[in-house]
Amino acid sequence: MSTAVTAALDLLPLPEFHTLSQDQVRGATCVWDGVGLSSATAIDLGERKLKRVGGRVSWFPRACRRCALEQAMNTLVAHSQTCEQCVDDSNLCPTGSGLVRAVREARR
Template identity: 80%
Template sequence: MTASTQFLAVLPLPEFHTLSQDQVRGATCVWDGVGLSPETAVDLGERPLRRVGGQAGWFPRACRRCALEQAMNALVAHSQSCEQCVDDRDLCPQGSGLVRAVRAARR
């Protein structure tokens, strides 16, 4: 897992069972279904997926616009309810991780 993927892996995703096969395969964005290419895809990190008889890894991808939007939304939601972020976001692991997720989505 790359450093930028590590921070994007904290973003909440749509429910797995609601996704199309193309979204599950990473051919389209998990949020808006836009087609992805190696140049436009943002890797959201490995996610655990419970399966009958065990657990498997799933590697969702998104378009840059959706990854940035979701990272910003998560950062705003967290910051509004975290006293530590109000004082100094650098001291909050989740807040600083979400800031890094926003930066990673912009790349």
């Protein structure tokens, strides 16, 4: 996966960490709908950091393709409606282009 796609996936809003099950936190199930994942079906959403007492903690959420596609599409629509560069020429906006790649990745 390219760094642009990884950066775009970082823009996807995740559920509040404290609301997630252990399986969602460890990436065994989709972070949004809790569907079981395998290495073939999961989309890696990249490393996320949490502030905790005594420092920062990393976690690595994953999603099913359906949820990743839905979230990427929603984020792309919201971004493109407020981004001046996307209104002028969406090909020149790295965020918009990354989100388009994220949508394509989720569709595979």
